[in-house]
Amino acid sequence: MTTDAMEIDALVREIALDAREASLTLANVPTTQKNQAILRLADLIEENTDSLRKENAKDLAAAEDNGITQAMLKRLELSDRMISDMLAGARQVAALPDPLGELMETYNHPQGFKIEKVRVPIGVIGIIYESRPNVTIDCAILCLKSGNASILRGGKEAYYTNIALAKLVTQALEAYGLPPKASQFIPTKDRSALNTLLKLDQQIQCIIPRGGEGLIRFVSENSHIPVIKHFDGICTLYADKSLDIAQAKDIIVNSKCQKPGVCNAAENLLIHKEVANEALPQIAQALRTEGVGLRVDESARSILDNQGIDSTPATDEDWGTEYLDLILSVKVVDSIEEAIAFINQYGSSHSDCILTTDTDTAESFLSGVDSATVYWNVSTRFTDGFEFGLGAEIGISTDKLHARGPMGLRELCTYKFKIVGDGQIRT
Missing domain, CATH: 3.40.309.10 (Aldehyde Dehydrogenase; Chain A, domain 2)
Incomplete structure (x- = not known):
């Protein structure tokens, strides 16, 4: 491994460790505090539209130099519609009920103790995506509201735009006393960062790839972490x-x-x-x-x-x-x-x-x-999380285990059993 590769490997491992620590704090943050940070993020995007467009212009110029298709350029452009959708998505997510702590089922045991099944965060979620910069915001806000830390690995095409958006996410977290490492963007275009990320199954609980079939198959075939995905849309x-x-x-x-x-x-x-x-x-x-x-x-x-x-x-x-x-x-x-x-x-x-x-x-x-x-x-x-009333989506799943279709807040949760008794023992 070269010196550069070793440095990237160490960087990604540090990001994952920080995310794991942040996730344990975030899981118990009050709903109001999370909503305030999400609404502040929307305001920051609105206040910084001009500077965001300047960073996006760098990405668009590089993409054109590299011969990217017009269709891909359109997906990359931070248009008025994309900005409007990000703002609407953030504000809608803030207005949605918090899924954490929701009582899913309850059972009174014959021996007198109670069993409750409640929603809890998954933990740390890694999102790997290609050109669309709005994914940075969609994923950050959905993970934050559902109590998950997020590690964002965007495509090289939108690198400068994503970096700028990720900085705004950090500012919003800090403004309301939330762990700044609860949402992190991997600041390198090097492919080796992805290879490291996919092996950190002790710190990261779920990977969600968004992009073309080639990317999704690579992630599925190389990840040591459970992957939620769809390969294509036929x-x-x-x-x-x-x-x-x-x-x-x-x-x-x-x-x-x-x-x-x-x-x-x-x-x-x-x-x-x-x-x-x-x-x-x-x-x-x-x-x-x-x-x-x-x-x-x-x-x-x-x-x-x-x-x-x-x-x-x-x-x-x-x-x-x-x-x-x-x-x-x-x-x-x-x-x-x-x-x-x-x-x-x-x-x-x-x-x-x-x-x-x-x-x-x-x-x-x-x-x-x-x-x-x-x-x-x-x-x-x-078929879209915003259209389905989810505020935004972190991806679309065609799998059958855990999540299916557009994934919103509830799909970013798992559950735990809480058992409360008064000295019962099993005989």
């Missing part, structure tokens, strides 16, 4: 035979086009054969108007060719591809059963939607699709 819309075509068209276009480079954007469209001839050309024309390329099966291609609408033959690989672009795969299916089987085979258990006016069919879909979020006549773009 979201599917199923247009049932009982759909409202006009409504369905709007939902499909929104799910695909409103922001195509994100994990809750649609990648597949299934359409029932009984309405395909009528509905598919209208839907396809609306998508083509938005610049969407269509990759279609033989049945769909035949229908679209007859209407003079351009498309490309789909391959089996297309059904399981997350395009993150203005591309949509289209397949005609014979039944709701075939649609459900398709989604459970090719989907990523993220977000899937049925478009129908038939209640029984919708309920079959909502029950049969094995995904974290399932929709009935609603755009998949709503």
Whole structure:
């Protein structure tokens, strides 16, 4: 190990030790004190917008020099919308009930003592993410409110912006007497810092990666710490035979086009054969108007060719591809059963939607699709912690253990059992 690598290794270990110590204090901080720090952070962001934009400009200039895509540049930019969302998220999280200490279950033992199951923090949470600087604030406030210390490892693309935001988090913590090490940003772009972080299972209780599939797979394969994750977002819309075509068209276009480079954007469209001839050309024309390329099966291609609408033959690989672009795969299916089987085979258990006016069919879909979020006549773009009333999200999980879907305050908690008695012994 080189001298530089040794210094980074020591730095990350020190951060983790400090975070563990801070987490023990933070677990018992009054709700009011945490809320005051979160609200102060929102004020600091508002007061320092100009200086934050200057730091963000450094990141944007470096990204352009490195040939980053326009879609990634947009995610990196500290826009008015991003700042507004950070402020709204912080203030909403401060207004939410504190999950800590919540009584989940209680049991009175036959021998006279009481068993209570209550929410407590997980401890130290490491968040590893890529270009979006708002993640720094979202994760810091959610961890703070839920009593967890956070270690933030942002991507090199947003390095200067993240450093500036992390300093504001520290100021907010100090302003209300909270441990300044309760939220720390790893101040290096060196990849070796991540390798060290993922091995510190004695100090860190949970890792949450946010970013592309490559990053998430690397974290999952190299972490000694439990990882909560989703690899990709292969979201599917199923247009049932009982759909409202006009409504369905709007939902499909929104799910695909409103922001195509994100994990809750649609990648597949299934359409029932009984309405395909009528509905598919209208839907396809609306998508083509938005610049969407269509990759279609033989049945769909035949229908679209007859209407003079351009498309490309789909391959089996297309059904399981997350395009993150203005591309949509289209397949005609014979039944709701075939649609459900398709989604459970090719989907990523993220977000899937049925478009129908038939209640029984919708309920079959909502029950049969094995995904974290399932929709009935609603755009998949709503899979988001803020939209779900969580204030913000620390990530989206497609796992089935502990947390699933957008993760807010309760998903950042575990529980303990409190047993209170009066001298009982087991015989």
